[in-house]
Amino acid sequence: MDIKEELKPPQDSVVVEDSYHMVTRRGFVSWLTVGWGAFAGATAIMGAAFQRFLFPNVLREPPQEFKIGFPNDFLEGVVDLRMQDKYGIWVVRGFDPATSQTGIYVLSVICTHLGCTPTWLESEAKFKCPCHGSGFYKTGINFEGPAPRPLERFRVVLAEDGQVQVDKGKKFQYEKGEWTQPEAFLKV
Amino acid sequence: MEALRHTINAFATPTTIYLSSVALFAIAMWKMEIVVKPLVMIPVVIVTVLGTIFALTDDHFFKLVTLPDNIPITIMLATVGYFTWYALKKGVENDKRLSENRPLIEQEQDRRVMTWPNLVYIEFICLIAITVFLIFWSIGFQAPLEEPANPTVTPNPAKAPWYFLGLQEMLVYFDPWLAGVVFPGLIVVGLMALPYIDPNPKGNGYYSFKDRRLVIGYYLFGFLIQWVLLIVLGTFMRGPGWSFFGPFQEWDPHKVEALTNINLSELLWVKLLNIGLPKNILLREGVGIVVVLGYLVALPPLLAKTIFKKLYQELSFIRFQIMCFLFLAMLSLPIKMILRWTINLKYIVAIPEFFFNI
Known part of the structure; x- marks a missing residue:
């Protein structure tokens, strides 16, 4: 109560003599609107200009379809890490319990939880993600940590020259039952 | 010494640390008027300091704590502990005064001053002091820069900045959209909504505890247990493969834990x-x-x-x-x-x- 009284200015002090320099409420709000409008307009124009960056002139993308060598370049039962840096894939040759077939399958190196790259631990025979501890079997099936689904597999076929050809543009997800599709697995 | 270290390592699992922290927290909330007494707090501080000195004799722990990234966490622990104790002690003191019908601390010693110049001057001096501190800090400790980023190589363990380690720990238990988007959003929006949810005028402008035990407990549980404790766990106890290690345990990337999880x-x-x-x-x-x-x-x-x-x-x-x-x-x-x-x-x-x- 008393605080409110204190805040009120003394009545006689509100005396305006110079009406030319006085800013009215209406005038202030008008100028404020103009100012904010100009700011919003400038921001919009700049935002529109930035759209150009979404369409670069040159796009350096690694090829999505590539040959990785002959089937015999891959050893039986070994998780091949040679293609990890260049193409972002792990190549495994051997019996695949997930589909009950023997041959070659190609796993994505991206953890299905948050996208880190797991590490292959040979002695524990598992992929272990350093970010939140997700673990995957050699087949790509998730079994520990928070990863909600198995690693993705990529299309793998035999090219005409007998090399193994991988297509990262086509992925196969276990939870959708896609691993049993013909090109998700290369029978050797 | 070695035996003690082994015992501590064996005791240090997420379950035991989390549950014993919750138990200690509950006891503190229940018997706050005893816990904040210097007679209780001084021994606690002495034990903590002696325990830290003992722990620093361990090579692994010493390396971990003196990492430039981790020093702020040690500073944070000391300051959070001190200020929490300070506020609660004042609150308990005021509760006592209220029950005895005596004036509150804030009423007895009126320390209100003008914003200008008192507050603004202090803020300005703090600003200069912090700037000087940061300059010396950045000269003294090198930024932990590594080789250029490579999407196919993730450092092991990959850790968020220290203040986000609580969120990273949350991601172990929840899907990214929940732990990375919904929950952080709820924390921010929820903290902003607090003054509108809670219309209780008690505790406004003075320290108090008893009148607001539930709300203070609610807030401190979220802050101390769900945020600070998880930062500490994430910093000092999560190693390669995000496996859990005791404070004196060497970080072995091949550590095997039975973690076969099911839905x-x-x-x-x-x-x-x-x-x-x-x-x-x-x-x-x-x-x-x-x-x-x-x-x-x-x-x-x-x-x-x-x-x-x-x-x-x-x-x-x-x-x-x-x-x-x-x-x-x-x-x-x-x-x-x-x-x-x-x-x-x-x-x-x-x-x-x-x-x-x-």
Whole structure:
């Protein structure tokens, strides 16, 4: 109560003599609107200009379809890490319990939880993600940590020259039952 | 010495550390007027300091604590501990004065001053002091720069900045959309909403504890247990492969933990009923969906009739619903953690087909 009284200015002090320099409420709000409008307009124009960056002139993308060598370049039962840096894939040759077939399958190196790259631990025979501890079997099936689904597999076929050809543009997800599709697995 | 280290390592599991912290917290909330006494706090500080000195004799722990990234956490622990104690001590003191009908600390020694110049001067001096401190800090400790980033190489362990390690720990138990988007959003929005949810004028402008025990406990649980403790766990105890290590345990990337996790649907359909997962997603996850909906929808009215009866009468209906939702969202983390540690439960609702896991 008393605080409110204190805040009120003394009545006689509100005396305006110079009406030319006085800013009215209406005038202030008008100028404020103009100012904010100009700011919003400038921001919009700049935002529109930035759209150009979404369409670069040159796009350096690694090829999505590539040959990785002959089937015999891959050893039986070994998780091949040679293609990890260049193409972002792990190549495994051997019996695949997930589909009950023997041959070659190609796993994505991206953890299905948050996208880190797991590490292959040979002695524990598992992929272990350093970010939140997700673990995957050699087949790509998730079994520990928070990863909600198995690693993705990529299309793998035999090219005409007998090399193994991988297509990262086509992925196969276990939870959708896609691993049993013909090109998700290369029978050797 | 070696035996003591082994004992501490054996004791240090997420379960024991988390649960014993919660127990200590509950005792402190219950008997605050005793806990804040210097007679209790001085021994606690002495034991902590001696324990830290003992721990620093261990090579692994010494390296971990003196890492430039980790020094701020040690500073944070000391300051958080001190200021929490300071506020609670004043609150307890005021409670005593209120019960004896004496004037509050704030009324007795009126230390109100003008913002200008008193506050602004102090802020300006602080600004200069912090700038000087940061300059010397950046000269003294080199930034931990590494080789250029490579998407196919993730450092092991990969850790978030120290202040986000609580969120990273949360990600171990929840899907990214929950732990990375919804929960951080709820923390920010919930903290902003607090003054509007809680219309109780008690404790405004003076320290208090007894009158606001529930709300203070609610807040401190979220801050100390769910945020600070998880930062400490994430910094000092999570090693390669995000495995859990004791404070004196060498970080071995090959550490094997039995962590084979299963979803609620698998637990129900495969382990209990032994008939395999149904093809229909809704049927498969039906129980989980009912559990989650029951937790969020059916529990608030139940709480209003039982433990929050008084609060329900004080708050309006909508305020109470919002408060309950935030409360249940906060509690979902310890619930999920305990379920993970005890029955290796991964997700209550698991629909990886649509990136929807809870």
